[in-house]
Amino acid sequence: MDVWKEHLLTAEEQKGFETDGYFLVENALSAGHVVRLCEAMDRCETEARDAKGGEAEKRLNQHDLIERDPSFMDMIDLPTTFPKVWGLMGWNIHLFHTQMVITPPHTQERIEKRLGWHQDNNRMNKDFETSIMSHPRVSMKVAYFLSDTREVGRANFYIVPGSHISGGVQFANEDDLMPEGALPTQVKPGDALFFDRRLWHAASANVTDVERRVLFYGYSYRWLQTKSNMDLAHLYDQADPIRRQLLGHATSGNGRFSPLEEDVPLREWIRENLGEEAVAA
């Protein structure tokens, strides 16, 4: 874990996240790591399509990856990204969602309609009674791109920078297909995109010959329910204390709101390595 100290959140990344709602970490995964994850995804895809009776030419969206392959478990505290996650959110966090998406070539024709723009976490956005411009962050995701989406048309991940605090997306004209400020992220294999759950974003069609692959790891405060019913308690024994925290361990329900030291070993690691000030909040 000493290597975590080499990948702390930078001031520039923090500013980008707060102002724009996202930032990119290039080469978060080595080329070899991308290959290994793609192999795991292949296995997972075969199982998932067999189980669902899915057609190979359709987009595959699979949740709950942790138990599907050891390489997916190893991503939860990846040295090149995880220190930036707690740099943004602090120590009282856990994994609340994992997802892989495979968008095969020519998944959809270029359809002349608007993309599915949304903020993450669904009901929460309707249940908050405060103004949309002052909703809290609560969670974020790291998207690992395993295929080359430097060209537009490859099912790029679309975002509207700054929309996490600006009150939503606006279409200048009624027949505009894209909201103002929308842009496709254009990233290479191994890059990791960090984004605030409030950032308005959308999937898009793959109109090229290149399959698009991405893994999403969602982190939230420990008092948020997981997105799906991912009960990983049976994995606690084989995990180190910080992983156990990330997988959902708590000494009691109250330990998610008023944590004891044993609820949050991540706090102790940060305290020991970066000092009391780093865990003061």
Add this chain to the structure above:
Amino acid sequence: MDIASLDYTLTELERITFKEEGYLVVEEALPPDVCDDLEEAADKVGAGERAARGQTPYDRLSVMDFIGKDDRFLELIDWPRILPKVWGLMGWNIQIYHSHLVYSPPEEPGNVSSTKRGWHQDSGRPNVEMESSPRPMLSLKVCYFLSDCMQDGMANFYVVPGSHLKDDMIPRDQRQVDPDDATPVLVPRGSAVFFDRRLWHTASPNGSDVTRKALFYGYSYRWLRPRDNMTVEHYFDRIDPIRKQLLGHTVTEKGYSSPMPEDVPLKAWIEEHQGVEAMAEWEQR
């Protein structure tokens, strides 16, 4: 769910009071015979806990997660005079996330000031970890008073009216002192006091000779983890689907974050009996 609930939906005045003051008093929420039953159940639980913890009769007793300890406590989760007001304030995507039985006995003679003030907003870490302002409500509590609290000095529940939107009103080192607008909530036995979890509040000492007895029922959105361990599953095979929802049960894979109708039967019940427009606020946001 009791159809009589429809007689007790949230009034406009109640809505305005709660939104502006951060709390709302509903008198006669519990008839005297129900109070008697609940008091008997609470006394039993309280005596057991006090013995188990080795507490003296003068110690304040707080028992979390008490709903599973007696069927009579279960009856209050969808109490017809109260639940309609909860859904009127929060919508249909709700659950019990926390329950709390509190007995505040008379202070030990000669030691009346032993209970210091502890001004706080509820929920712990979310107050630090939600960086927006004002922070959202997330949850509210309904406090049922099983004893009279009509005079100051009876371990009254103290609040600062209207303080729920003032995120950091009382600095950490000043929470043992009453702020200027500190107000005791004076209520007769059988009353229910609703309060927004953000409302700054505190317990206070009991200088009377009557034990103050109160039951707190906390309702939150279903995407919040329960604060209690929710030791209530033994009820599940004999309660209706709405009660199961309220006790945290979910059916579908993503039932907490993206509920389907079977996860939230309360929604259909309200829409059928009170009307779709009653829940429109939670669809339009």
